[in-house]
Amino acid sequence: MKPDKPLIKKSLFSPISLVISTSLICFLYIFMEWVFIVTKPSFINSASFLEKVFIFLNTASLLSVFSIFCLVPFIILYAFQHSKKVNSILGVIFSFFPTIILTSLILLMVDNFTYTVFKFGIVSSKGIIRILYAGAFTGLGFVINRKVLNFTKSIERNYLKNPNRYQKLILPFLAFFLSVCIALPIVFNSNAGSEEGIFPNRADLSKMPNIILITGDGIDASKLSLYGYEKDTTPFLKALSSQSLFAENAFSNAQGTVGSITSMLTGKYPADTRVLTTSDILRGDDAFQHLPAILKNYGYFTVQLSYSYYADAYNVNIQNGFNEANGRSPQKSRLDTYVASLLPANYYYFIQQVLSRVSDRLGHIFFLKDMANPYLQVTEAPEKFDDLQKLDYAISLLNKTEKPLFIHLHWMGTHGPKYHPDQQFFSAGQNPDIQEKFNANLYLDSILEFDRAVAIIFKELENRNLQDNSILIVASDHTQRWSLARLPLIIRFPHSEYSKIITENVQNMDIAPTLLDYLGIEQPSWMDGQSLLTNLIKNRPIFLMEIGRSSKDLANGEITYPEAKPPFFQFGKISVIICDRWYQLNLEKLTLTDGNINSRNGSCSNQKSDKTIAIALIVDHFRKYGFDTSSLNILETGK
Template sequence: MTAKKSYLVILRIFFVVFSLMFIRDAFYKWDGYSFYMKFTDFLPDLSLVFIIWSIMGILLASVFWFAVYGITIIMPKPLKFIRFEHLIAGLLGCGFIYYIKTKFFHFSFQRLTGLDNFTTYTIIIVFTALVIWFFHKHIEKILHRLKISEYVERVLIGIAQRITPVASLFALLFIFAVLFTAFQKNTSEIKSESVQLSKIKTEDQFKKRPDIIMVVWDTLTAQDMSMYGYNRPTTPFLSEWSKDAIVFEKAYASCNWTYPSTMSLLTGQRPWTHRAWHYRPFYLRNKKYGRNLPSILKDNGYIIYGLVQNSIAHPAGLGMSDAFLVQDPSNTLSLPKNWWLDRTISHVKNDLARDWIINNEYISNVLRKYRPDTYTTIFPPDIVYNRFLKKISEINPKNHSRLPFFAYLHVLPPHHPYLPSNLQTGILGNHNEFNTKRKQSVEFELPEYIPERQKNIDILRERYDEFILYSDDLFKSFISSLSELIDISNTIIVFTSDHGEIFSHGYLGHSGPHLYEELVHIPLVIKTPGEKNGAVINVPVEQTDIAPTILELANIPVPSWMEGSSLFPLTNGETRQSLPVFSMQLISNPAIEYQQITKGTFAVWEGNYKLIHYLEDNKSLLFNLKTDPNETQNIFDEQPEIARRLKSLLDDKLALANKSIIQSSELSMK
């Protein structure tokens, strides 16, 4: 075949194969996404991924052709008989042998030879080349007699001709996808906005309100903080800093992972009300959730900052972008990725499209094998802290006549991978164990673990605790710089987390079906102006209480749609009626339309008692946290009255939530 003809044949085959792979993936993805997304929401992402996937196929076809055809060009004169078709036949033969080896013969070259795969394959290639060189005359005769090149050429051309109608159809779809995507309004990329004070109400009453800074550490459990009695010195600065603040000993997250819990934090609503229990930023980007704390503060004269390292906690993903006057994209709040392929993929701003590509089984295997390892986090918190300090320095922060600000600062550490700086790594022991991203990822591939893995899990917990210590040190620097820049005497600082992290009960990490204390017991510290003595509040409170508390501290009425209750009476030394506290994991429920909640895990706290209920299994656990803080003794059968009361309380609340869903459905149909 001529160069042009061979290239077009290879291009056509690659294009069709990649398109068929895409269709297979598309059906698989839609089977999952249809659980919480309409097809009209899915279509723009489907179109974009098809374009990217097709371009990847074209590029790989070009690289493959140039590599194979290039070999025939640079071939030494004695081997000029080897044609493009011969190399294709050889590659197909090697591919077939490799398939048979992996499918039916489970052995490793590395175990047999003691060499790594790269060295082994290099030796095989060199040996094959030498054999061809020394026996090229015999090989030339054999190839000529068998007419392999003619046969391969006929096969390739035949395949290309037969798939031409399919290739034409996919090419037409590609053109439609390009046109469709071009006309779609791109709202997935958030641009940092400048503060436009002229657009904000400037009544004098607004200027007297306090500045409010809410610092959220991702995946921080109170169980591993020395401030809360943990045996390792993980939070020395926080322990000292909180002495003249209000510390809540029993604060609980509304869910065990970021998206639902952050939504609860910023709305004062539980997940069964805001219904954000799936990761949905990729289609919420065109939707708004108007009932939120930042919007209320904005309407009352606050300048709203949002600096968030976790993209699924970003205002855009939560449907709250309109409330934030300053919000930088999450991908601008990290260090540059250290591998060209990661940097290339990061240019895909669409969350669903990027995840689709990264999680493809072939691409993920390449990333896993060849990505350089990471030794320290690329999400240092001081990027967020310093960016915020720079932003507020632009508005003359010590000017008492300016408007107040509310800052939502969400830093990713101590979320895994647990990669502190070299100063903290290994300070708790086992310095060389699980000290890189790749080493840790192996354990996180199977979050459910057997007892034999507990030793490794315990070492991972050491890395996690070191990451907390690292975060504590950077928070200390931030508070020091903040004190020099703004008027602390008129500033409220709220320190908390979105959820926790677990290293016990046979589960590693977060999310999943469980709601044990490690997963949902979070820190909550409120530092108010003029507070000198501090206080420790030992009654259960929940994440949804934070938003109404902030409003009351700012002297703004709390709307009735917030389910949480203000903690202001407690911060002011008063008492508050004891209220039950709820947490829930509802990801197994569809989040599309108005379907009732029929699956999931729920937890309810009342006093010292905690009930965990697995709805699908109709299984309940009851613990007395005072006598059994590690939740190892299920007393559900031993305390039937308490169990019945808490279960009834949960059933009643869930029934009300489902009733509200039905009513919303009926209203939407009118």
């Protein structure tokens, strides 16, 4: 009977052969992840093929160098002792990093396969299934470790034991190649240091008020008693409006949460930032030009409490803006912040996706953290969102910092398609557990719960005598089911200043300029919105971007967007609102539809608007932000 092979054998390889094998495994891992990411709609789609290739080479080189540096202490130990037993143990330690990398790659590939074919994967695993995943990963690791050791020994035996003059150049060439792949994107990063010099001149602000921006998800103004709805869905907001700036006719600038919140915080149109869906990120100067960065520059402590997938500042690449966003802080990882400042946005975000894909799955199977399915929660809402926890945390911040606060709290309970209000008033007698999608009465109860949340925050401000040293903004990202309709917007300034009703059309992009105007900070030239404290431009057109079409994976709820192609890339539709009329251009079919804004308040005297004017405005809007509009010529000429 043959004895079992020992795990640790006599070392037949040197650290040099392990450096080579580690680099090859790192490149294999990143290549497979690169193929996965570039072949689906994502932030990287707009990059050229050459940039995509360099993203792969850069990330693979970074992972290789990181893994090699982790081995340096053991390599030094290997060089200064000559015990065969110790060297054998070091051989196993040397192979740890490539083993983990290769085992993780197999885990990801299996997970991708099971989700694609069987609609089951790590994210849906619970209890004993998670334990089985962890056991399989560990067992596979032992098997892979032997393979890595054998692979490394074969490199030593075939290429390094008696090397010729060309084989002696392998290590210097590898060092040169890795260095070039890492350095080139950094050297040619035209956006490095973009955060410098983009802010207005500092004003002397002796007393800066807290700013609390509360955005409800998918709230129609037409369903609020604040806007005349017959059921009393917003008793507190209705009372607060008498001491606030109250916009009768406010509109979003983007169809979904990502595009709308980004537009709100930057004061820029989606056509300018090219951010509309979860596949998009801010690039270049746009990543540094936004309201949170300006406020932070003036000494504000900035916090975002939203939903990490659909309204997260870090996911959309808002740089140097928030001290904390959804429990994450740039101060927690200086290395991460440093890498973000060095690399172009596409490179940095590719690294982030690669890291999050593996860390989320490993954390889940080893019970370090639960891997949530954000797609399913947002598209189906099977459970209640954590809005109340966010509310409690926002209130706690009022006691924790001496700096003025900027808090953005995004309330998800009104999102749908299912609603889980703590109290049922309009839906009394209905069972939320068996509700149909977009249940009308449960939606009203969710709005009422949102109203109560705003009341709680204002009451906490009063309890601390902060109501006259705070600005409270209540808004919404978009309407329910993305209709072309009015949104709520009220702003309560200290001492009820600027209390008035605005009947001109306004937009979410106007919030940032309004706050800067109140603080006495000059509005930057890159901010397109207009302060609501000034005389508004009469009959100003409001532009709203939409996706053309999307599909949903019925198993995990993931939304898949169409591939971004020129000339309009991710934008499938654009609407322009002129007073009480809307015009929507389908950019795929080149068809224009129009209609009236329901229940709009205010007159439209002397306002001319027709399809010809709407088309001209849309074309000019695209041209302003560098789009090729030649395909729209047929609409302009009417032929």
